[in-house]
Amino acid sequence: MENKIVAKNLNLWYGEKQALKNIDLDIKEKSITAFIGPSGCGKSTFLKTLNRMNDYVDNIRIEGDVILDGENIYADGVDTTILRKKVGMVFQQPNPFPMTIYDNVAYGPRIHGIKDRKTLDKIVEESLKDAALYDEVKDRLHTNALGLSGGQQQRLCIARCLAVEPEVILLDEPTSALDPISTLKIEELLMELKAKYTIAIVTHNMQQASRIADYTAFFLIGEMIEYGKTDDLFSRPQDERTENYITGRFG
Amino acid sequence: MANNSGDKELVRSANMRSIYDKKRRVSDTILNGLIHLSTGFALTIVLVILGYIAFRGVPELDFGYFINQTSILKNTVGILPNIINTLYMIVLTLLIAVPIGVGGAIYLNEYADGGRFVDLVSFTTEVLSGIPSIVYGLFGYLFFGIFMGLSYSILTGALTLAIMVLPLISRNTQVALDNVPNSYREAALGIGSTKWYMIRTVLLPSAIPGILTGIILAMGRVVAESAALIFTAGAVAKLPSSFFGHITTSGATLTIQLYFEMAKGNFDIAFVIAVVLMVIVLTLNFLARWISMRFDVNRIK
Numbered sequence: 032m033e034n035k036i037v038a039k040n041l042n043l044w045y046g047e048k049q050a051l052k053n054i055d056l057d058i059k060e061k062s063i064t065a066f067i068g069p070s071g072c073g074k075s076t077f078l079k080t081l082n083r084m085n086d087y088v089d090n091i092r093i094e095g096d097v098i099l100d101g102e103n104i105y106a107d108g109v110d111t112t113i114l115r116k117k118v119g120m121v122f123q124q125p126n127p128f129p130m131t132i133y134d135n136v137a138y139g140p141r142i143h144g145i146k147d148r149k150t151l152d153k154i155v156e157e158s159l160k161d162a163a164l165y166d167e168v169k170d171r172l173h174t175n176a177l178g179l180s181g182g183q184q185q186r187l188c189i190a191r192c193l194a195v196e197p198e199v200i201l202l203d204e205p206t207s208a209l210d211p212i213s214t215l216k217i218e219e220l221l222m223e224l225k226a227k228y229t230i231a232i233v234t235h236n237m238q239q240a241s242r243i244a245d246y247t248a249f250f251l252i253g254e255m256i257e258y259g260k261t262d263d264l265f266s267r268p269q270d271e272r273t274e275n276y277i278t279g280r281f282g
Numbered sequence: 283m284a285n286n287s288g289d290k291e292l293v294r295s296a297n298m299r300s301i302y303d304k305k306r307r308v309s310d311t312i313l314n315g316l317i318h319l320s321t322g323f324a325l326t327i328v329l330v331i332l333g334y335i336a337f338r339g340v341p342e343l344d345f346g347y348f349i350n351q352t353s354i355l356k357n358t359v360g361i362l363p364n365i366i367n368t369l370y371m372i373v374l375t376l377l378i379a380v381p382i383g384v385g386g387a388i389y390l391n392e393y394a395d396g397g398r399f400v401d402l403v404s405f406t407t408e409v410l411s412g413i414p415s416i417v418y419g420l421f422g423y424l425f426f427g428i429f430m431g432l433s434y435s436i437l438t439g440a441l442t443l444a445i446m447v448l449p450l451i452s453r454n455t456q457v458a459l460d461n462v463p464n465s466y467r468e469a470a471l472g473i474g475s476t477k478w479y480m481i482r483t484v485l486l487p488s489a490i491p492g493i494l495t496g497i498i499l500a501m502g503r504v505v506a507e508s509a510a511l512i513f514t515a516g517a518v519a520k521l522p523s524s525f526f527g528h529i530t531t532s533g534a535t536l537t538i539q540l541y542f543e544m545a546k547g548n549f550d551i552a553f554v555i556a557v558v559l560m561v562i563v564l565t566l567n568f569l570a571r572w573i574s575m576r577f578d579v580n581r582i583k
């Protein structure tokens with residue numbers, strides 16, 4: 032498979048504190064890559080470097096390259112608007128805007144200049160269908176999205192992300208606030224979406240990683256310890272620290 | 283360690299009590315009493331003042347006051363010019379102060395990257411809001427009136443008041459922006475919104491109740507102000523002869539007129555003005571409440 036994103040020798044500091052150390056990692060196209068590791072090891076930080084959501088953090092310093100389809104996203108003159116249209120992000124806590132369901136999904140397309148009502152209607156419907164939410168909300172598209180349940184809100188956030196037709200979707204523990212059924216729905220959804228999209232997901236749930244991910248990377252205190260096919264990593268970990276973590280001996 | 287085991291003892295004895303053994307705490311009772319007492323006291327004062335003004339002012343209310351200006355030639359007495367001047371003063375002050383106050387707050391909160399500059403501005407804002415209004419009057423008179431040559435005029439008054447209410451507006455806007463969850467910002471930026479688009483479509487709608495509250499409080503200050511206006515907006519109570527030209531003429535607001543009438547011993551008309559001012563201030567307060575509820579996008583209807 033082709034590499035969609037390549038991180039090369041990536042180092043990141045929050046002030047004096049180094050949060051990522053020499054990360055080298057390829058994310059393969061049209062597959063699911065999971066990042067696992069104990070709390071505070073830098074998974075979210077790494078995920079955010081992939082679409083430059085770290086730009087707004089004070090006192091941050093980033094060295095190294097992140098290459099998307101052969102182009103360095105940290106090069107001068109990169110338009111983050113276009114970058115984030117290609118590389119969308121879904122956050123740990125569902126964060127719909129305080130607007131109607133429809134306006135939430137239409138938000139992204141509107142940024143990128145789509146105004147035609149019919150086109151928007153179509154995008155909203157398709158995105159909600161792709162996010163397996165359409166049937167539950169089709170009669171209340173014009174009510175406030177904050178009235179949805181947590182699981183529905185998270186699927187709405189996924190729909191909002193899909194609506195801009197990204198190429199890569201980054202998800203930061205998207206199911207950690209959800210019940211098992213909503214979690215399974217989102218997992219199924221991701222499995223379907225990988226036919227069209229490249230997906231990178233942070234998760235604390237190792238069953239989840241082994242269920243859905245094609246590749247898994249294990250992080251520990253800012254370093255990437257091990258990376259490989261999910262089955263290999265879980266059944267034949269090369270590094271003792273990985274083995275300790277996945278067998279629950281620490282972390 | 284003796285202390286520690288004593289604590290454990292306390293915890294254990296607390297565990298042995300039934301949850302129905304509600305303990306009466308004397309301090310709670312006293313505090314409760316004090317709170318009720320002071321609330322009652324404050325309420326009584328407000329009611330007495332409102333009642334007295336209504337008692338003295340309402341019988342004097344005469345429709346003629348609201349459609350006339352005071353004129354010796356025509357032998358009429360009225361406060362219509364003052365009402366108009368007050369409206370001019372509110373609108374003009376807000377036209378100057380709102381763009382600067384709201385814009386500045388947006389810049390400080392969303393663009394400036396923290397640090398000394400923001401601290402300095404916040405400190406200055408706090409200092410500004412503590413200055414007695416007569417000092418603003420002095421400054422406005424000398425700077426806008428004399429130095430800039432605007433002399434006594436509604437514009438001079440409005441510029442002075444704009445500086446005075448600026449902290450109120452920017453402070454409220456900043457607090458309102460602070461209260462917008464960061465997750466909204468992340469969500470918008472994360473799908474490729476520019477900062478300004480995010481501010482326009484997500485932040486401002488969420489913050490609008492707080493911003494409007496600040497604006498209405500500022501209107502209240504404008505309506506109530508006298509010290510900063512006497513030497514800036516002046517004392518004339520004439521109907522406008524031209525819509526825009528009126529801005530550059532001297533004009534006394536209701537509050538200033540009240541001051542003059544009191545000084546002349548015309549208590550009847552003074553109480554009429556007081557009633558009008560009370561109605562305006564109360565209306566503004568209710569408006570503020572209504573607006574912050576009505577426009578709250580985070581409330582699920």
Ligand SMILES: Nc1ncnc2c1ncn2[C@@H]1O[C@H](COP(=O)(O)OP(=O)(O)OP(=O)(O)O)[C@@H](O)[C@H]1O
Pocket residue numbers: 045050068069070071072073074075076077088
């Ligand atoms: N904005 C920030 N400023 C300073 N330090 C930060 C910031 N964000 C994260 N860190 C630090 O960087 C390290 C990595 O944080 P990160 O959020 O990436 O961890 P994580 O692996 O996602 O953890 P979790 O599983 O708990 O979400 C932590 O030590 C954290 O305290």
Ligand SMILES: [Mg+2]
Pocket residue numbers: 074075076203
């Ligand atoms: Mg995290």
